[in-house]
Amino acid sequence: MIKELKQHYGFLFEEELLQEINQVGTFREVPEGFMLMDIGDYIKSMPLLVNGVIKILREDENGDELLLYFLERGDTCAMTLNCCVGQKKSEIRAIAESPAKLIMVPVEKMEDWMQKYHSWRNFILQSYNSRLSEMLETIDTIAFMKMDERLLKHLRDKAMVNSDDILSTTHQEIAQNLHTSRVVISRLLKKLENEGKIKLNRNSIHVIDL
Amino acid sequence: MIKELKQHYGFLFEEELLQEINQVGTFREVPEGFMLMDIGDYIKSMPLLVNGVIKILREDENGDELLLYFLERGDTCAMTLNCCVGQKKSEIRAIAESPAKLIMVPVEKMEDWMQKYHSWRNFILQSYNSRLSEMLETIDTIAFMKMDERLLKHLRDKAMVNSDDILSTTHQEIAQNLHTSRVVISRLLKKLENEGKIKLNRNSIHVIDL
DNA sequence: GATTATGTGTAACTTTGGTTACAAAGGTTC
DNA sequence: GAACCTTTGTAACCAAAGTTACACATAATC
Numbered sequence: 159m160i161k162e163l164k165q166h167y168g169f170l171f172e173e174e175l176l177q178e179i180n181q182v183g184t185f186r187e188v189p190e191g192f193m194l195m196d197i198g199d200y201i202k203s204m205p206l207l208v209n210g211v212i213k214i215l216r217e218d219e220n221g222d223e224l225l226l227y228f229l230e231r232g233d234t235c236a237m238t239l240n241c242c243v244g245q246k247k248s249e250i251r252a253i254a255e256s257p258a259k260l261i262m263v264p265v266e267k268m269e270d271w272m273q274k275y276h277s278w279r280n281f282i283l284q285s286y287n288s289r290l291s292e293m294l295e296t297i298d299t300i301a302f303m304k305m306d307e308r309l310l311k312h313l314r315d316k317a318m319v320n321s322d323d324i325l326s327t328t329h330q331e332i333a334q335n336l337h338t339s340r341v342v343i344s345r346l347l348k349k350l351e352n353e354g355k356i357k358l359n360r361n362s363i364h365v366i367d368l
Numbered sequence: 369m370i371k372e373l374k375q376h377y378g379f380l381f382e383e384e385l386l387q388e389i390n391q392v393g394t395f396r397e398v399p400e401g402f403m404l405m406d407i408g409d410y411i412k413s414m415p416l417l418v419n420g421v422i423k424i425l426r427e428d429e430n431g432d433e434l435l436l437y438f439l440e441r442g443d444t445c446a447m448t449l450n451c452c453v454g455q456k457k458s459e460i461r462a463i464a465e466s467p468a469k470l471i472m473v474p475v476e477k478m479e480d481w482m483q484k485y486h487s488w489r490n491f492i493l494q495s496y497n498s499r500l501s502e503m504l505e506t507i508d509t510i511a512f513m514k515m516d517e518r519l520l521k522h523l524r525d526k527a528m529v530n531s532d533d534i535l536s537t538t539h540q541e542i543a544q545n546l547h548t549s550r551v552v553i554s555r556l557l558k559k560l561e562n563e564g565k566i567k568l569n570r571n572s573i574h575v576i577d578l
Numbered sequence: 579g580a581t582t583a584t585g586t587g588t589a590a591c592t593t594t595g596g597t598t599a600c601a602a603a604g605g606t607t608c
Numbered sequence: 609g610a611a612c613c614t615t616t617g618t619a620a621c622c623a624a625a626g627t628t629a630c631a632c633a634t635a636a637t638c
Contacts (some may be wrong), residue, residue, distance in 0.1 A: 342626065554617065
């Protein structure tokens, strides 16, 4: 584990902290689609993402979903911090968008390290800032953009985090992420295809205009 | 200033920290409508809200606004933290919803106190958590609710933070906060009035169904 | 290879919200 | 009180997105 740690967090944390993380953290590997956290869960450990992509979702009382943002390597989930510090239930759902490797750190260490390590404080604050910025971007998207723009943005974002311009997904899945209906997505996808921005195939979409 | 400090933050911070804040902080009083921070501003001091209400707005590239949330007594602006820590420009606009009293603390102290005071660390983390929760609520509202529900929620929220069920505002102003047009708001307000939930008057709305 | 399940395309229609246009009421200024 | 500005009410129309319904293609299962 220390190898992954040094590789992805070595430039962030001092040697001593890396050693501590190595001692108390546990390594975890999850497959694509794995639900790391659900709404209502209590959290007892904080994930440091080493590899892969995690998608963070929100759900309303009808069970309708909305994709909030993606977490990538080097990120941690500020919503988890939210839970840990406040001892509250999770307000979001976290699902592995791709196979992912994580290091889980017990919550108790948080406060300890906050006092001890300057780099940890910075990391936590940075994480909060990143998450706030991402939430702002999400708000901009749903408040100010029309569905066709949101759709194209979503396809590009998805291509980005997966480092692949061919997305294996269905219209239904996209509709759920954007909180709209499958018919609307099919309609708009066809429009984007006619505009030459994407190429449609069964279970996959080739994003041309990245 | 130490009086206001003890009154509103005494139960949060230890005596020593209160003294430090009293020494380096500056007291500030602003009238209703005063813009405390604009998009693009660089921030060099952190506000602790002692009295009054601050509204936090987001703007898109066309100058269209959207109300994100209200800050109340005892709150601080996590977006400011965002700026301070990251040395970035402000991504939001902050306007006094009512006359407000604030204590401004120089950014440099942040990191210092984070190390020194357990209560300060908690305060900062708590603030981030509150802001994240509020952003989530905002997302829920615009993603999952229809305009008439959003409108009623907005009226209730506004009545709440102002502790007054009679709102002095115009349809135009509400439309800006909710990022829609005046005509739509007039239409929906009239509907709410017919449903007996509000009572309309020129420049004021009486929220009956709180 | 017949049956079933999943995914996609499309038409027709409805609802919600945005736009334009204009009238009228209530204030303000001179 | 005449001229002006701000605010509100409302009609008529338009556009975006949600809904229902169904055909058809592809893949999976037996």
